[in-house]
Amino acid sequence: MKTFLTLALSTVMSVAMAGEVLLLNGSNVNYGALSQTENQPALETIKIKRTAATPDSVTLRYKVNTVVEACVDFELVFTEVSDLTQLNCEPKLNGAYACTEASFEGYQIPKRVCREKGLKLQTNEQSLTLNFKKAITLTENAVEIFAVNVAQRKMTDVESKLSAKAVDTASVYKVRVSGSAVKFKAK
Numbered sequence: 001m002k003t004f005l006t007l008a009l010s011t012v013m014s015v016a017m018a019g020e021v022l023l024l025n026g027s028n029v030n031y032g033a034l035s036q037t038e039n040q041p042a043l044e045t046i047k048i049k050r051t052a053a054t055p056d057s058v059t060l061r062y063k064v065n066t067v068v069e070a071c072v073d074f075e076l077v078f079t080e081v082s083d084l085t086q087l088n089c090e091p092k093l094n095g096a097y098a099c100t101e102a103s104f105e106g107y108q109i110p111k112r113v114c115r116e117k118g119l120k121l122q123t124n125e126q127s128l129t130l131n132f133k134k135a136i137t138l139t140e141n142a143v144e145i146f147a148v149n150v151a152q153r154k155m156t157d158v159e160s161k162l163s164a165k166a167v168d169t170a171s172v173y174k175v176r177v178s179g180s181a182v183k184f185k186a187k
Helices: 002-018
Strands: 028-033 043-050 057-081 084-091 097-104 107-134 144-151 161-168 173-178 181-186
Touching: 043 057, 057 144, 107 144, 161 173, 161 181
Parallel strands: 028 057, 107 181
Antiparallel strands: 043 144, 057 107, 084 097, 144 161, 173 181
């Protein structure tokens, strides 16, 4: 029942997020966490809105869940250092030596050692750069809508695959994705 409720809630959230459009109103915009169902790779389309106030270059930050190999169970291992007795001798004026015996108690050095490795869920912040330097200049009330698709092949992949397209624009755009940069060029 709990799994069903979680799945239903994530589906409702993804449908609700699908209708939202992210306004690009600064050079750094935070989208937040991508909606991922439990233990599934990310696959989300982010709709973005460009206005006359949008800078030529915008960094869009988002969070994505990944699975990394980590230690899931530890144990303490103690290394024992035994008692130490040391003879300290100092010379006297008459050429003889005055010797004393110094004793030190033994002790233990604790060390944390991995007993079992497993998979751990980790949230990573990623970013992509949206480049509008070669896009058309918009009038004050004009708006353009673009879609950026973020996809992970597997949950163990830290890097996401990007694709983008123009949805509702005043011009025809050639969209080029190179690494984590998306360039929009008006034709």
